[in-house]
Structure formats: structure tokens, C-alpha cells
Amino acid sequence: MYVARGWQGHATGRYLRVFRSDGLYKDLQRGRKRGVLLGDSAYRLEQFLLKPYLGDGRTEAQVRFTEALKKGRVCVERAFGAQKRQFLALHTELQSVLAAT
Template identity: 35%
Template sequence: MFLSFKVCDYDLKIIAVNAQHGGRAHDAHIWRASGLRQHLQECHQQGDRSSWLIGDSAYPLEPWFMTPFIGPHEGTPEARYNARFTRARACVERCFGVWKGWFRCLRRDPTLHYSPERAGVIINACAVLHNMALHYRVDLPEPHVEDQVNVVMDGAGVGEGNAVRRRLVPLHFT
């Protein structure tokens, strides 16, 4: 199995992919090593506070990367945030399911029997072909759904990320 870090938009277009890590690398490790994270961190340090990525709880909460609240009480602003967050994440999961529906070699069960470098090229090519298929309105395949593993990760930026998330909730979810 060969893991990659993927970012998509609400139209299911893959806008970033990092296929440099083998199957034993954790999502949070791949994220921490990504050029996209470094770019967002630099933008944040230069004062840009206008955009965020979202990810499940396998990723660390950072000022530029929002994750869900763990166990909010029903009816609270945090629960409303999580409900909207879950709808947005469903789009992400749908993108990856469609991508794996087109390219069965990306599913968890088979393994790409190639060197890591070659497997990375295959993953990147599949991302490009996925975006081309969307652009040319090729009928979507049945999405492939895998079990998601969520792990809460502590890390640098969690405190500031929590402060950002706490400021967003009263503005949009009360």
C-alpha cells in the first residue's frame, strides 16, 4: 500500500497530492512534511488569516488547518460547527472515493508492486486523469468507501489552532 496526502475542492477536483511516502507513514507525518503545509504556515506568519484547510482528527489542529471538536454537547455552537464540518468532509471523502472508483490500483486492498518512486508517479498520474475526467464531464464511477481511522494528534500549533477555531465558532455557528 502506498499512502499519499491529497487535497481537493468542493467540485471534487484534486488540487494537491503528495505521493512521496510509503504505506507505513501516518497522515499527520505526511502533512507535516508537505510543501503545502509549509506554504500555509508561511502565509499565516505573514499575516494571512483568511483561509483554512479542513481535515479529520488524524491531522493536527493548526491555525491554518481546522479539525472537528471531539465530543461537543448537542445544540452547542461546537456541535453546529461539527455538523457543517462533517458535510464539508463528506465532499472530501466523496472525491477520494470517486478517485479510487476510477483507479482501482489506489484502493487499500491491492498493493502497487512498484518502487516507491514509480508508485508515486502512478498516483500523481491518477490525480491528473481524475481532474481531466471531471473537466470533460466523464460519468462518475461508483465511489469506493474505506474505513477511516481517526487519531487525535497533539502537535505544534494546536493551541493557536484551537484559538482560531474558537473564534470561528461564535462568528458562524451561534
């Protein structure tokens, strides 16, 4: 699950553009930050982004890797779901009114 601040609303359909324009992507791509992200098949393969092997003809090792990757992503998705249940404000656009002084 990818979370980017500064983008309003749900990013379905545009999340790849959002991801590629984010500072984290750029830092990982340029080697300024180290780490590995778990992605799904929609993402482009990058040195820092793991995505599943798809299709027929996968080796046993590729099948095991894909299953482990899916389990890791499910764990992260459940953690975000728990946070959304805990903090209902995460379901809607945050609104604030600033008082003029």
C-alpha cells in the same frame, strides 16, 4: 483526506508526520499559500486547519460547526472514493519498468 505524493503505500499511523513534512503544510504555516484544510481530531489545530469540537459542554454553535465540518469531509472522501473506483490503479502501488536505451 490528505494525499501526499512521494510516500509509498497507505500512511495510516504516520500521516501526521507525512503531512508535517510536506511542502503544502510548510507553505500554509509560513503564509506562502492561503487556504483552509478540513481535518479530523487527530490533527493539531492550526490557523489554516479546521477540526471538530469534541467532548461534552459544546455550545450550539460548536455542534453546528462540527456537523458542517463532517459533511464537508464526507463530500471530499466520497469524491476520492469515486476516483479510486474509476481508476483501479489507485488501489495498488504503481509499478513501472523503464527500458534502457
